[in-house]
Amino acid sequence: xxxxxxxxxxxxxxxxxxxxxxxxxxxxxxxxxxxxxxxxxxxxxxxxxxxxxxxxxxxxxxxxxxxxxxxxxxxxxxxxxxxxxxxxxxxxxxxxxxxxxxxxxxxxxxxxxxxxxxxxxxxxxxxxxxxxxxxxxxxxxxxxxxxxxxxxxxxxxxxxxxxxxxxxxxxxxxxxxxxxxxxxxxxxxxxxxxxxxxxxxxxxxxxxxxxxxxxxxxxxxxxxxxxxxxxxxxxxxxxxxxxxxxxxxxxxxxxxxxxxxxxxxxxxxxxxxxxxxxxxxxxxxxxxxxxxxxxxxxxxxxxxxxxxxxxxxxxxxxxxxxxxxxxxxxxxxxxxxxxxxxxxxxxxx
Amino acid sequence: xxxxxxxxxxxxxxxxxxxxxxxxxxxxxxxxxxxxxxxxxxxxxxxxxxxxxxxxxxxxxxxxxxxxxxxxxxxxxxxxxxxxxxxxxxxxxxxxxxxxxxxxxxxxxxxxxxxxxxxxxxxxxxxxxxxxxxxxxxxxxxxxxxxxxxxxxxxxxxxxxxxxxxxxxxxxxxxxxxxxxxxxxxxxxxxxxxxxxxxxxxxxxxxxxxxxxxxxxxxxxxxxxxxxxxxx
Numbered sequence: 264x265x266x267x268x269x270x271x272x273x274x275x276x277x278x279x280x281x282x283x284x285x286x287x288x289x290x291x292x293x294x295x296x297x298x299x300x301x302x303x304x305x306x307x308x309x310x311x312x313x314x315x316x317x318x319x320x321x322x323x324x325x326x327x328x329x330x331x332x333x334x335x336x337x338x339x340x341x342x343x344x345x346x347x348x349x350x351x352x353x354x355x356x357x358x359x360x361x362x363x364x365x366x367x368x369x370x371x372x373x374x375x376x377x378x379x380x381x382x383x384x385x386x387x388x389x390x391x392x393x394x395x396x397x398x399x400x401x402x403x404x405x406x407x408x409x410x411x412x413x414x415x416x417x418x419x420x421x422x423x424x425x426x427x428x429x430x431x432x433x434x435x436x437x438x439x440x441x442x443x444x445x446x447x448x449x450x451x452x453x454x455x456x457x458x459x460x461x462x463x464x465x466x467x468x469x470x471x472x473x474x475x476x477x478x479x480x481x482x483x484x485x486x487x488x489x490x491x492x493x494x495x496x497x498x499x500x501x502x503x504x505x506x507x508x509x510x511x512x513x514x515x516x517x518x519x520x521x522x523x524x525x526x527x528x529x530x531x532x533x534x535x536x537x538x539x540x541x542x543x544x545x546x547x548x549x550x551x552x553x554x555x556x557x558x559x560x561x562x563x564x565x566x567x568x569x570x571x572x573x574x575x576x577x578x579x580x581x582x583x584x585x586x587x588x589x590x591x592x593x594x595x596x597x598x599x600x601x602x603x604x605x606x607x608x609x610x611x612x
Numbered sequence: 613x614x615x616x617x618x619x620x621x622x623x624x625x626x627x628x629x630x631x632x633x634x635x636x637x638x639x640x641x642x643x644x645x646x647x648x649x650x651x652x653x654x655x656x657x658x659x660x661x662x663x664x665x666x667x668x669x670x671x672x673x674x675x676x677x678x679x680x681x682x683x684x685x686x687x688x689x690x691x692x693x694x695x696x697x698x699x700x701x702x703x704x705x706x707x708x709x710x711x712x713x714x715x716x717x718x719x720x721x722x723x724x725x726x727x728x729x730x731x732x733x734x735x736x737x738x739x740x741x742x743x744x745x746x747x748x749x750x751x752x753x754x755x756x757x758x759x760x761x762x763x764x765x766x767x768x769x770x771x772x773x774x775x776x777x778x779x780x781x782x783x784x785x786x787x788x789x790x791x792x793x794x795x796x797x798x799x800x801x802x803x804x805x806x807x808x809x810x811x812x813x814x815x816x817x818x819x820x821x822x823x824x825x826x827x828x829x830x831x832x833x834x835x836x837x838x839x840x841x842x843x844x
Contacts, residue, residue, distance in 0.1 A: 301748055303744045303748060328747065331748070331750075332750075333744075333745065333748035335744075335745060337739065341762075341763055352749040352750055355749055355751045355755055400748075400749075409748070
């Protein structure tokens with residue numbers, strides 16, 4: 264673009280029905296890549312193949328574009344009613360009025376804005392506008408949908424609510440999705456695979472567990488920052504706390520879940536405490552496990568300690584504590600963390 | 613003082629009794645300026661939109677030219693149109709000097725840069741990603757342009773009205789190329805000049821009142837467009 268190489272990607276393939284998230288810091292090239300994939304930006308080199316066919320002529324370009332859809336970070340609604348906005352993709356394709364009516368109502372319902380159909384787009388709140396933008400993108404029943412940070416401009420509760428709806432629509436319609444975000448929790452929650460981008464290249468592609476647990480380099484590891492991640496099923500709920508079972512151990516965490524839910528849990532290494540004895544009764548940390556130190560890695564100002572407690576656990580420890588506890592590899596140690604330190608995401612499967 | 617009061621009284625008399633000549637001049641003004649605005653709308657909106665949406669070397673220069681054109685003195689336009697249509701001039705064979713057609717030509721030249729410049733601004737002001745969003749919804753280039761024009765409909769309307777406002781009150785070029793011929797090429801502005809020169813203040817004032825009404829109406833509509841609810 265403008266003589267500057269913004270993207271340098273050797274290859275990427277996305278399977279039908281798959282949800283792929285592009286994550287990376289601002290400036291990594293995620294939006295540029297999305298626009299290039301949607302052929303809204305032309306790449307100086309390289310090809311895009313859709314269902315096995317290369318896209319090169321004007322005709323195949325329009326056919327390709329009519330099979331896809333995109334929603335941006337800003338709603339970009341037209342100056343008309345919500346109904347007309349959602350219908351715009353259908354009008355562009357020349358669909359007749361009666362068919363449009365049904366589809367618009369269906370997608371307005373799916374995104375919880377049926378009651379707003381007659382309202383002017385100018386009079387919507389941020390969340391309502393973004394819902395309209397998404398309903399508009401999905402109403403054309405695209406084979407692929409490109410989402411460019413669709414939740415970034417919303418406040419947390421609105422974001423949460425909309426993410427649930429989008430998650431549901433994606434699963435119900437089995438739409439192939441490529442979504443860009445700088446929020447790793449969004450990516451973990453919604454995606455089947457994650458592609459980590461940095462400075463215009465894809466650094467790593469894999470399932471969320473793969474990317475999180477086996478980062479391919481320093482950049483991915485530090486970008487991801489969640490050293491401990493595991494999946495489990497919720498077995499019990501009591502007293503505002505729930506229990507999930509992982510590798511035979513019961514881990515207590517806090518979150519809105521139901522028994523039987525599949526969850527992904529993450530723990531930041533700075534929230535894991537090591538001690539010589541089982542401190543279960545003496546502190547407010549509800550989780551305490553005995554484990555073995557597998558590896559100790561110096562990280563400059565502190566040490567990263569990798570443990571095996573039946574499940575992998577990572578803790579950060581200061582030089583001082585290293586000394587005090589005489590930590591060394593293969594040593595047996597107790598690791599504990601609070602239930603509130605376990606970040607939980609419900610996985611819809 | 614008497615002249616003024618007398619003039620105003622006579623003016624209202626002419627207006628209320630729907631004086632033939634006054635009405636005729638008004639109607640001719642509207643037809644001529646209307647036609648010019650109509651033509652400038654097609655040329656101005658299309659070129660303005662095209663420039664707004666494209667990238668090409670020298671684009672900055674083109675935009676400057678358009679903006680300069682907006683401030684073109686009408687008498688200068690009058691001079692050049694006159695020279696072109698003069699008996700031995702390049703378009704003299706058409707023999708349209710001193711006809712309403714000549715006024716339409718001159719007024720179109722005056723109005724077009726105005727419509728073009730404001731249309732350009734109107735389209736450029738749309739959100740940068742809107743064009744991409746429309747294409748992403750499967751639009752052809754033509755559909756995309758049409759949707760953008762619809763989105764900018766109010767500022768574009770303002771552009772057209774500004775063009776009309778510029779020519780309905782124009783007098784220099786209209787006299788030079790029109791000749792102010794009674795019942796033929798005599799419009800509100802040119803007639804006012806003539807009647808004032810003759811001392812017929814009643815007619816001059818009647819014509820001026822109509823002109824003022826037209827100008828105020830246009831401005832009221834433009835203001836309304838400007839002050840309409842802004843999107844969140």
